[in-house]
Amino acid sequence: MKFTKDSLKIDAAKVADELSQTILTQISSKLKKTGAVVGISGGIDSSVVVALCVKALGPKRVIGVMMPEGESSPDSERLARTLGESLGIETFVEDISAGLEGLDCYRKRDEAIKVVFPEYGPGYKSKIVIPRNILEKDKINVFELAIETPDGETKSKRMPVSAYLQIVAATNYKQRLRMTTLYYEAEKRNWAVAGTGNKDEHEQGFFVKYGDGGADLKPIAHLFKIQVYQLAEQLKLPKEIIDRTPTTDTYSSEVTQAEFFFGLDFYPMDMLWYAMENNVEPSEAAKVLGLTTEQAERGYANIKRKVDATSYLRMNPLEINE
Amino acid sequence: MDTRNDIKTFILENFMLGRNREELEDSVSLLDMGIIDSTGILELVEFVEKSYGVKIEDNELVPENLDSIDNLVTFIGRKTA
Numbered sequence: 001m002k003f004t005k006d007s008l009k010i011d012a013a014k015v016a017d018e019l020s021q022t023i024l025t026q027i028s029s030k031l032k033k034t035g036a037v038v039g040i041s042g043g044i045d046s047s048v049v050v051a052l053c054v055k056a057l058g059p060k061r062v063i064g065v066m067m068p069e070g071e072s073s074p075d076s077e078r079l080a081r082t083l084g085e086s087l088g089i090e091t092f093v094e095d096i097s098a099g100l101e102g103l104d105c106y107r108k109r110d111e112a113i114k115v116v117f118p119e120y121g122p123g124y125k126s127k128i129v130i131p132r133n134i135l136e137k138d139k140i141n142v143f144e145l146a147i148e149t150p151d152g153e154t155k156s157k158r159m160p161v162s163a164y165l166q167i168v169a170a171t172n173y174k175q176r177l178r179m180t181t182l183y184y185e186a187e188k189r190n191w192a193v194a195g196t197g198n199k200d201e202h203e204q205g206f207f208v209k210y211g212d213g214g215a216d217l218k219p220i221a222h223l224f225k226i227q228v229y230q231l232a233e234q235l236k237l238p239k240e241i242i243d244r245t246p247t248t249d250t251y252s253s254e255v256t257q258a259e260f261f262f263g264l265d266f267y268p269m270d271m272l273w274y275a276m277e278n279n280v281e282p283s284e285a286a287k288v289l290g291l292t293t294e295q296a297e298r299g300y301a302n303i304k305r306k307v308d309a310t311s312y313l314r315m316n317p318l319e320i321n322e
Numbered sequence: 323m324d325t326r327n328d329i330k331t332f333i334l335e336n337f338m339l340g341r342n343r344e345e346l347e348d349s350v351s352l353l354d355m356g357i358i359d360s361t362g363i364l365e366l367v368e369f370v371e372k373s374y375g376v377k378i379e380d381n382e383l384v385p386e387n388l389d390s391i392d393n394l395v396t397f398i399g400r401k402t403a
Contacts, residue, residue, distance in 0.1 A: 130360075140353070140383045141360045142367065158380075161364040301354070309359035 003280040003288055008270055010227050012234035019219055019231075020056035026217050027057065027192050033216070035061035035191035039182050040091065042079025044232050044241055045220065046196040051235040052219055053194055054087050064091040065185055067178045069100055071125075075244075082238050094185075096177045103177070109170035112163040116145050123150035128167065135264060135295040141302075175211025183214075192216040200225045200270065204303065205310020213313065224270040264299065272299035325374075326395050332369050333391070337362055348391040363388065370394070376401040 027033050036053040040046045046064075053062045066080045077093065084091030100106060113120045120126065125148040130141045143164055146156035159167075182193045195215025197207050202221040207213040220228055225246075232242050246266075268289055275285035275296075282296035289296070330346060337357050338346060352358040358366060366388065367378050376398070378387075387397040 138385055140363055140385060140388060142363055142383050143360060158364070158367070161361060161368055164361065164364055305353055305356075305359075308356050 001278050001280065003275050003278070003284060005271075005288055008224055008226055008274055010230055012230045015227075016052065016055065016231055016234050019052050023052055023056035023194070023217065023219050031192045031216050033186075033190055033192040035063075035189055036194045037182050037186040037189070037191050038062065038064050038194045038196065039178055039212070040064035040066055040080040040083060042076040042083065042241060043196075043244065043246060044237070045198050045201075045225075045228055045246075046080075047083050047237050047241050048228050048231050048235060049194050049196045049219055050083060050089065051087060051237060052231075054089060055235070059088040061191070062087075062089045063185065063189075063191075064089055065182060066091060066093045067096050067181055068093065069095065069097040069174060070106075079238070079241050079244065083241060086238055094181050096174070096181060099177050099181075100173055103173050105170050105173040109167050112166035112170065113145065113147070115163045116157055116159045117147050117155065119149075120147055124148065126167075128164070129156065135268070135291065135298050138298055172208045172211055175208035176214075179211050179214040186216075194219060195221070197221055198223050198225050198228050200266065200273075202314070204306040205313045207313065209313045224274065225266040226270045264302075268299065269303070272296060273303050276300045276303060325398050326391060328373065329391055329394050329398075332366075332373075333357065336365060336369075346391070348395075351385070351389050352391075353385065353389050366394075370398060374398050374402055 023036070027036060036057060038046060038050045038053060040050060050062060050064050064080060064084050066077050068077055081091060110120065113126050117124075127146050128143050129146050130143055142158060144156045145159045145163070145167070146154060148154050179193075185191075186193045193215045195212065195218040197212065197218060198220050199222055201207050202213075202218065220231075223231070229242065268291070271289055272285060275282075275288075276299075282300055283293040285291075286293045286296035291299075326348070330343065330348075333352070334341070334343060334346060337352075346357075350357075352362075363383075367383070370376065371378055378401075382397070385393070387393055
């Protein structure tokens, strides 16, 4: 196989047509539903999924639900509204803050943060990050907790595993509550929930099991992020949505997906991954991407580790005879 | 203290529940074999720091130090020397 800089270029018009046809077939024939509910965040993935659903089903059979909470970026809601207007679909806001309070999400999370930073309190922000750029050194990914004081000072520290697990478990309430909200909206209409994860998220495990991973169909789970961008251009999504840096919208401190999880920008990561999947030698991939062979090897190893380590997230509940 | 034995026991009890000691070879990559993931690394780092009274610096979080039992034994030996 010839690996080039354009190896992940798609015929976006053709792909959009095929995907919308598949969405229609899946929702109608397989799921026996009559419309699609999508959680929208003003990010590119959910915007592409909404646009594909509209192409498949028409604007009257698609709704976009914004589910902000107290720590969401206000940009998310504004951009989600812009998307809804541009596609002519109904959108509405379902604020999940009270639900999260009811589940004690914030207190449970903050309790764990205080183990690492006892001064943490009102006015502080937090996020979990991994060391940036996995290609530069063969470094082991170790999550760090970063906080921002009310004065804007930032500090980060490695954390005890119990604190890390509690922060993640508490934070995952957000995605799981969003999932239940989407199913409420879908079930009362006899519609399906369309998931918004792309291949990077789906296969490297950057989603919450039974949270944002909980959906009836996942129309872009096979597409690399840089292919999702190509679809977004083809579907003529608002420029501000396409240009926005992908964030998690999960932590109170703004955190990009690259610093939270992937440790690498999408272009080199997707290209390295594609090359690895197609048995391209690291030296050849490196040449095309302007990297050293060692960097390409580190990239391959890092992606493979994440895919392997997160396989349980993609498993259905195991039955005893499996 | 038998560092090698202690590390092996820790890994078996925490990451290889129900599996045999013979399955854990001293030289294999714990990451590549899927024995330890990013959460496991945090646990391992915490175990080493607490058990041997050492502080692992960020620049020491590399496979040469932590990715196999052999590497861990050498690393801990150096840190505690």
